[in-house]
Amino acid sequence: MSEERICAIVGCGLIGRAWAVDFARGGWTVRLFDPVAGVVDAALSAIDGMLSDLVASRLLEAPAKDEARSRLLPASSLEAALAGAAWVQENAPERLEIKRELWRALDRLAPPEAVLASSTSAILPSRFTDDLPGRARALVVHPLNPPHLVPAVELCPAPWTSLETILRAEEVVRGLGHSVIRLAREIDGFVMNRLQAALVEEAFKLVAAGICTAEEIDIALRDGLALRWCFAGPFEVGDLNAPGGIRDYVVRYRDVFESVLASALPRPDWTGPVLDEIEHSRRLRLLAEEIPHRQRWRDRRLMALLRHKREVSETIGD
Ligand SMILES: NC(=O)c1ccc[n+]([C@@H]2O[C@H](COP(=O)([O-])OP(=O)(O)OC[C@H]3O[C@@H](n4cnc5c(N)ncnc54)[C@H](O)[C@@H]3O)[C@@H](O)[C@H]2O)c1
DSSP states (O other), X not given: OOOOOEEEEEOOSHHHHHHHHHHHHTTOEEEEEOSSTTHHHHHHHHHHHHHHHHHHTTSSOHHHHHHHHHTEEEOSSHHHHHTTOSEEEEOOOSOHHHHHHHHHHHHHHSOTTOEEXXXXXXXXXXXXXXXXXXXXXXXXXXXXXSTTTOOEEEEEEOTTXXXXXXXXXXXXXXXXXXXXXXXXXXXXXXXXXXXXXXXHHHHHHHHHTTSSOHHHHHHHIIIIIHHHHTTSOHHHHHHHSSTTOHHHHHHHHHXXXXXXXXXXXXXXXXXXXXXHHHHHHHXXXXXXXXXXXXXXXXXXXXXXXXXXXXXXXXXXXX
């Protein structure tokens, strides 16, 4: 029996191409399909740069890079991409009508034992899998961008996703080196975007109320809270911030948080004047045409951070 594991990447924009690197690096044969002419070629050329960056960051050996590259294959049709696939990762645009139509085809064309995974950031899986005969093997496997560099991935089942599918999905993404958040049931924003929404909403409120500038919000995170959060979550931070651990922390500081919550600022319109201010602040620091260059910088910083985290895991421990 063939040992080959085939992954079909359906939709090869930003997220699809990063998943392609992730699966190929993990030893999978990866077929790339995108209905828009030229996108797969553009993805493969971007992937060459991503693989080279991984080597330059000492996150991948040069021979492993060549092997991974040889496992990345363009597919001329959806049928060709899905033939024999054990995993399908859908990365089409975030529009319900596109997902619904595409998922009918995925369910019809993929082998019955294949796991069907969507990268959707915010559409509940029940909204595009409800009428599929094979809906028990469908779920959301939501990464943060870019998935070949960010370990955390959340698995969000629809009410009818089988336990077997969830366990298989967990096994596969852990096998690629990811850490997993397994949601007990579907909920808007899943876990990571709910956390992010709470924080970003407060950032908008503080800027809209004139308490601080957009740049100072970045300082508070980049040079403050996120330094600890990149190796310990908020509960561990609390656990270590009081001599008696998390319960002691809550006893000591609950009133602080209660008064913050009681003095909630009004909800701003994210698209209102506050956005003009935030955009102005950003454009002073980065011209719009420099964004692609800065995205590559972000990925290099992420790779350096990953490298650092791996090294200190070995020396200081997790
Ligand atoms: N960009 C992010 O930060 C991010 C993070 C996590 C998840 N996601 C999710 O990943 C998915 C893809 O987002 P992206 O940022 O890669 O978008 P993108 O616009 O970069 O890529 C989407 C790709 O889908 C292709 N496409 C269009 N119609 C299609 C169809 N019918 N079938 C298959 N492919 C089709 C497009 O040609 C394009 O290449 C979305 O659901 C998004 O919510 C995005």
